[in-house]
Amino acid sequence: xxxxxxxxxxxxxxxxxxxxxxxxLEERCVERYVMVVGCFVREGLVVSLTRFRQVADLDAxxxxxxxxxxxxxxxxxxxxxxxxxxxxVFAACQAAYAGLGFVQNEWHNHHQGGATGYAxxxxxxxxxxxxxxxxxNWALRVREILGQEVHFGSAFAWNPSxxxxxxxxxxxxxxDGRREIxxxxxxxxxxxLEAVLGRATEVVKSGMMGSGF
Numbered sequence: 001x002x003x004x005x006x007x008x009x010x011x012x013x014x015x016x017x018x019x020x021x022x023x024x025l026e027e028r029c030v031e032r033y034v035m036v037v038g039c040f041v042r043e044g045l046v047v048s049l050t051r052f053r054q055v056a057d058l059d060a061x062x063x064x065x066x067x068x069x070x071x072x073x074x075x076x077x078x079x080x081x082x083x084x085x086x087x088x089v090f091a092a093c094q095a096a097y098a099g100l101g102f103v104q105n106e107w108h109n110h111h112q113g114g115a116t117g118y119a120x121x122x123x124x125x126x127x128x129x130x131x132x133x134x135x136x137n138w139a140l141r142v143r144e145i146l147g148q149e150v151h152f153g154s155a156f157a158w159n160p161s162x163x164x165x166x167x168x169x170x171x172x173x174x175x176d177g178r179r180e181i182x183x184x185x186x187x188x189x190x191x192x193l194e195a196v197l198g199r200a201t202e203v204v205k206s207g208m209m210g211s212g213f
Contacts, residue, residue: 001013001035001036001037002034002035003035007033008163011110011166013037030055031056032055033052033053033054033055033058036050036052036053037050037166045155046116046120048157048159048170048183049157049185050167051185051206051209052066053209054209054210054211055211062164062165063208065164066165066167066208068196069102069160069166070191070196071193071196071197072093072097072100072167073158073160073168073203073205074193074197074203075092075093075095075096076089076092076093076160077171080158080173081177082133082173083133083134084132085132085133086115086126086130086132086133087125087127087128087129087130087131089125089133090107090112093107093125100196106162107160109161110159110161111124111125111159112124112125113157113159113160115131115155116155117155121157133154133156134175135154138150138152139151154172155170155171155172156170156173157170167205169181169183169184170182170183171183179202179203181204184204185206189207189210191205
């Protein structure tokens with residue numbers, strides 16, 4: 001986790017001793033907002049997500065950057081379809097940063113995520129990466145050994161980021177192309193992705209928890 005200026009410095013931060021709301025003998029108090037980044041393990045499977053909590057109302061530029069980086073995430077999720085590779089999704093990521101007003105090489109500043117499930121990331125996407133979006137070998141092996149048709153999905157967690165903001169969720173890509181977000185946080189407001197992208201999308205992104213919560 002990180003707060004205030006550390007959010008821009010560390011896109012996957014380790015915690016410090018600062019308290020969230022003050023009181024007592026803390027080293028310092030959080031003034032603006034907190035970012036919590038986690039890879040949570042249950043029964044051997046990993047779900048990764050990033051969430052924000054405002055302590056005070058944030059400036060319009062930070063909120064706009066957060067919505068736009070969620071837009072990058074949405075475009076990456078939409079590009080994650082059967083038949084493509086992680087390299088294909090990464091190309092969509094690079095175009096999304098530039099198209100949504102970020103520095104074109106923003107992707108240099110942190111890994112962008114990739115396939116997940118049995119580790120924090122099973123394979124991190126890179127330019128030209130040939131790792132398949134939907135691995136078919138398991139279904140072929142089950143057919144060979146058991147003579148049964150079993151269709152496997154695959155988990156992904158993309159995490160585009162920019163100074164002071166980041167977007168991260170885990171979703172399951174099903175063989176028919178449907179996506180199920182398993183890190184959905186319905187208690188939080190939703191980002192208006194239609195306004196960000198200029199069109200409708202099935203992707204859902206959680207907004208920041210407001211200072212009034």
